Amino acid sequence: MATLSRRASAFAGLAAAAALVLSGCASAATDAGSSDSGAGDDAAAESCSTPTEVTMLGTIKPEIKEEFMGAVDEYNSTNSDCVQVKVIETAEGGTYLGDITPMYEAGEAPVLSYTNMEVPDMAPRVMDWTGTELASLAAPGTLDFATIDGRIVGIPSTAEAFGLLYNKTVLDEAGVDPTAIKTRSDLEAAFQAVEATGRSAIHFSGLWWSLGAHFTNIYAATVSDDRAERLAVLDELAAGSKDLIADEQFNNWLDTMDLLKQYSIDSASIADEDYDTGMYNLADGEVGFWFMGNWAEPNLLLEGPDNEYGVMPLPTTDDASTYGNDSISVGVPGYFMIDEEQSTEEERAGAIAFLSWFITTPEGQARWAGPVEEGGMNFIPVYSGFEVAPATYMANEISEYVNAGKTLQWVFSNYPAGLQNIYGAAMQKYYDGQTDRAGLAAELEAAWQE
Amino acid sequence: MTKTTQLARRQQELRRFGIFAAFPLFIFVLVLVVPFFRGVYYTFTNWDGFDATEFVGFDNYISSFQDEKFWSSLFVTFAYVLACLVLVNLVGFGLALLVTMPLRGVNVLRTMFFVPNLIGGVILGMIWQFLFGAAFPTISENLDLPIFRDNWLLSTETSFWALVIVTVWQMSGYMMIIYVTGLMSIEKEVLEAAMVDGATGLRTLVSIKLPLMAQAFTISMFLTIRNAFMAYDVNVSLNGGGPYRSTELVSLHVFQEAFNYGNFATGQSQAVIMFLIITAAALTQVVITKRFEVQR
Numbered sequence: 167m168a169t170l171s172r173r174a175s176a177f178a179g180l181a182a183a184a185a186l187v188l189s190g191c192a193s194a195a196t197d198a199g200s201s202d203s204g205a206g207d208d209a210a211a212e213s214c215s216t217p218t219e220v221t222m223l224g225t226i227k228p229e230i231k232e233e234f235m236g237a238v239d240e241y242n243s244t245n246s247d248c249v250q251v252k253v254i255e256t257a258e259g260g261t262y263l264g265d266i267t268p269m270y271e272a273g274e275a276p277v278l279s280y281t282n283m284e285v286p287d288m289a290p291r292v293m294d295w296t297g298t299e300l301a302s303l304a305a306p307g308t309l310d311f312a313t314i315d316g317r318i319v320g321i322p323s324t325a326e327a328f329g330l331l332y333n334k335t336v337l338d339e340a341g342v343d344p345t346a347i348k349t350r351s352d353l354e355a356a357f358q359a360v361e362a363t364g365r366s367a368i369h370f371s372g373l374w375w376s377l378g379a380h381f382t383n384i385y386a387a388t389v390s391d392d393r394a395e396r397l398a399v400l401d402e403l404a405a406g407s408k409d410l411i412a413d414e415q416f417n418n419w420l421d422t423m424d425l426l427k428q429y430s431i432d433s434a435s436i437a438d439e440d441y442d443t444g445m446y447n448l449a450d451g452e453v454g455f456w457f458m459g460n461w462a463e464p465n466l467l468l469e470g471p472d473n474e475y476g477v478m479p480l481p482t483t484d485d486a487s488t489y490g491n492d493s494i495s496v497g498v499p500g501y502f503m504i505d506e507e508q509s510t511e512e513e514r515a516g517a518i519a520f521l522s523w524f525i526t527t528p529e530g531q532a533r534w535a536g537p538v539e540e541g542g543m544n545f546i547p548v549y550s551g552f553e554v555a556p557a558t559y560m561a562n563e564i565s566e567y568v569n570a571g572k573t574l575q576w577v578f579s580n581y582p583a584g585l586q587n588i589y590g591a592a593m594q595k596y597y598d599g600q601t602d603r604a605g606l607a608a609e610l611e612a613a614w615q616e
Numbered sequence: 617m618t619k620t621t622q623l624a625r626r627q628q629e630l631r632r633f634g635i636f637a638a639f640p641l642f643i644f645v646l647v648l649v650v651p652f653f654r655g656v657y658y659t660f661t662n663w664d665g666f667d668a669t670e671f672v673g674f675d676n677y678i679s680s681f682q683d684e685k686f687w688s689s690l691f692v693t694f695a696y697v698l699a700c701l702v703l704v705n706l707v708g709f710g711l712a713l714l715v716t717m718p719l720r721g722v723n724v725l726r727t728m729f730f731v732p733n734l735i736g737g738v739i740l741g742m743i744w745q746f747l748f749g750a751a752f753p754t755i756s757e758n759l760d761l762p763i764f765r766d767n768w769l770l771s772t773e774t775s776f777w778a779l780v781i782v783t784v785w786q787m788s789g790y791m792m793i794i795y796v797t798g799l800m801s802i803e804k805e806v807l808e809a810a811m812v813d814g815a816t817g818l819r820t821l822v823s824i825k826l827p828l829m830a831q832a833f834t835i836s837m838f839l840t841i842r843n844a845f846m847a848y849d850v851n852v853s854l855n856g857g858g859p860y861r862s863t864e865l866v867s868l869h870v871f872q873e874a875f876n877y878g879n880f881a882t883g884q885s886q887a888v889i890m891f892l893i894i895t896a897a898a899l900t901q902v903v904i905t906k907r908f909e910v911q912r
Contacts, residue, residue: 261876267665267880436859437749582877584877587877591859592860594859598771600772
C-alpha cells in the first residue's frame with residue numbers, strides 16, 4: 167500500500183543527489199512564458215552548447231497544468247545538467263494510448279510519459295528503474311503496481327485518497343463527529359443530524375469515473391483483507407466465474423450506495439458538470455458530505471476558504487470490525503516511465519536528472535509538494551527526504567490514516583484499460599434506477615468479457 | 617490525321633494529366649490508400665498499437681462479432697442514420713423552397729441557415745450541451761414548459777434525439793444549398809408552361825420540380841448517409857455516447873475499443889466492417905435514387 171514518508175531528516179543522507187544539485191543558480195526561479203524554451207537564451211544553456219531535449223507527454227494531470235509548466239520552466243532555466251524539458255501537451259478528452267501510439271509509430275516517442283492503467287501495456291518498451299536513486303527513495307509499497315516481471319517500470323507521483331469528504335463547519339453545527347462514525351447506521355444517523363439543520367446530507371455524484379473507478383473500488387478493496395485474495399477476485403471476474411450477486415460484501419456495498427442515494431441532494435446527477443456542482447454544494451455548506459477525493463481540496467478551499475474539509479471512511483456494514491470500515495482508499499494515481507525503445511542514453515539520463523531535480527532538491531520539492539497558491543503541485547510526497555509537505559487539514563488527516571495503517575488498496579489500478587468506463591456506465595444505470603442489483607451484477611461481470 | 621500525330625497528342629494529354637494529377641494522387645495514396653491497406657493488414661495480426669508480431673487469421677473479426685456493444689452501437693448508428701436521412705433532407709429541402717421564394721432578404725436567410733455548417737462539430741457539441749443542460753431547462757422552468765425541463769442528455773431516449781436535432785441543425789443548411797442549386801437549374805420555360813396549363817403549386821412541385829431535380833436528392837442523400845454513418849465529433853462533444861453508452865455511435869465505439877480499452881486489432885477490424893457497411897449502404901442508395909432521375 168502507498169505510504170507517506172515525511173521523514174525530513176533523510177535529506178542530509180542524499181549525498182548522491184548532490185551531483186544533481188545545482189552549482190549556484192539554483193534559487194533563481196524564473197517565470198518564463200513557455201516551457202518550450204529553445205537553447206541559447208537561457209542562463210543555464212550558456213554552459214552547454216547543445217542541450218539534450220527531453221520530451222514529456224502531458225502535464226501529469228490537467229488540474230495542475232499551470233503548476234507543472236511553471237516547474238518545467240524553472241528547471242529549464244536553472245539546470246546545469248544541460249537538459250531542456252519539452253512538454254507535449256495533450257488534448258482534453260484524449261486517451262493515453264491514443265496519444266502515445268502514433269508517436270511510437272512516427273518514431274518520435276516521448277522520453278517521459280505518465281499514466282496509470284496503461285503501465286502494463288508500456289512495460290516492454292520502458293526503462294527499468296531498478297537500482298536508481300529515485301526508485302530507492304520511493305516509499306515501500308508504492309512501486310508494487312509498477313513492478314512487472316521483476317522490472318521497476320515506473321516511479322510514483324504522489325498519494326491520493328478518496329472516501330467521504332465532509333465540511334467540518336457543517337458537521338460541527340449538526341453535532342456530528344466524523345471519527346465516531348464506524349458503521350452504516352452511524353452514517354445514517356449522521357445524515358439525519360445534518361438534515362435536521364435544514365440542509366441536505368450528502369451530494370452523491372453520478373460521474374462515470376467517480377462511480378466506475380472509485381466507488382467500485384470500495385467493493386473491490388473490502389472484498390477481502392488479503393491482497394492476494396482481492397486480486398484473485400479480479401481473476402475470477404476476468405475468467406467469468408465470479409457470481410457477484412451471491413457475494414455478501416457486494417450486497418453490503420450496494421446497501422451503502424442505496425443509503426447515499428436516499429440522502430443525496432436533488433441536484434446530484436450523472437452529468438459531467440456534476441463535479442463542479444458537488445464541489446460548490448460542499449464548499450457552500452449546502453450538504454455535509456460528498457463522495458470524492460483529496461484532489462478536490464484545492465477547489466473547495468478556493469470556493470469556501472473559511473471552512474475545513476476532511477475525509478472519512480465509507481462503512482459498508484453495520485459491524486464496526488468489518489474490514490475497511492475504518493479505512494480510506496489511498497493509492498498512487500500514476501507513474502513516470504522513461505522510454506527505452508526510441509530514446510538515446512543522453513535523453514534517458516536527462517529525464518532522470520529532471521525528475522531528480524523535482525524530487526530531491528529544495529527548489530524541486532517546493533514545486534512538487536508546495537501549496538498551489540505558491541505555484542506548487544500540492545503533491546503528498548511518497549519519497550523519503552522531503553522537506554516540504556502539504557499542510558492542509560485534509561492532507562494531515564490522510565497522513566494520520568496512512569500512519570495508522572488504515573488504508574484500502576486502490577484495486578481499481580489493476581482494472582484493465584477501459585474497464586472503469588464500462589463499469590461507470592453500468593453504475594450510472596443503477597444510480598439512475600434504470601437497472602436492479604441483479605442487472606448491475608450481470609453488467610459488471612459482462613464488462614470483463616469485452 | 618496520321619498515326620504518329622495521334623500518338624504524340626495522346627502522349628501530350630497524358631503528360632498534362634500527369635502534371636496536374638500526380639501530386640494530388642500522391643497525397644491521396646499516401647494518406648488514404650496506404651493507411652487503408654495497412655489497416656486491413658493489421659486486422660489479421662495481434663497488433664497492440666505498437667507492434668504486430670504474429671498473424672492470427674480471422675480472430676479479430678470473430679471477437680468483433682462477439683462484442684455485444686459493437687452490435688448495439690451498430691443498431692444505434694442505423695437508427696441515427698435513418699432519422700438523419702429523413703429529417704436532414706426534409707428540413708434542407710423545406711429551407712430550399714423557402715429561400716427560393718421571391719421574398720425579401722432571402723440571401724440573409726440562406727447565409728443564416730448555412731452558418732451552423734461552418735461551426736466545427738466539437739464546438740457545436742459544446743454549444744448544445746450548454747443549451748440542453750442549462751439554457752433550455754431554465755427557460756422551460758420560467759415558461760412552465762415541461763418538454764425541456766430535464767437535461768435531454770441525461771436520459772437514453774432524449775439523448776439520442778438530442779444528437780439527431782444537433783445533426784439536423786448542422787447539416788440541413790448544407791443540403792439546402794444543394795437543393796437550391798437543383799431548384800434553380802430547372803428551366804423557367806418548363807415552369808411557365810406548367811403555370812399556363814393551370815398546374816397548382818403542389819402539382820408543379822411533385823410533377824415538375826421533383827423529377828427534374830432528382831439528382832440533387834441523390835447527392836444530398838448520399839452525403840447525409842455518409843456523414844451520419846461516420847459521425848464522431850458531435851457524438852463525443854455533445855454527450856460522449858452517454859448516458860450509459862446508450863448513444864455510442866459506431867465510430868466512437870471503434871475509437872474506444874482501440875484507444876481506450878487498448879484492443880487495437882479488434883477496433884481496427886470493426887472499422888473495416890463499418891467501411892464495408894457504409895459502402896454497401898451508400899451504393900444501394902445511389903442505385904435506387906438514380907432510377908428517379910430523368911433525362912432532359
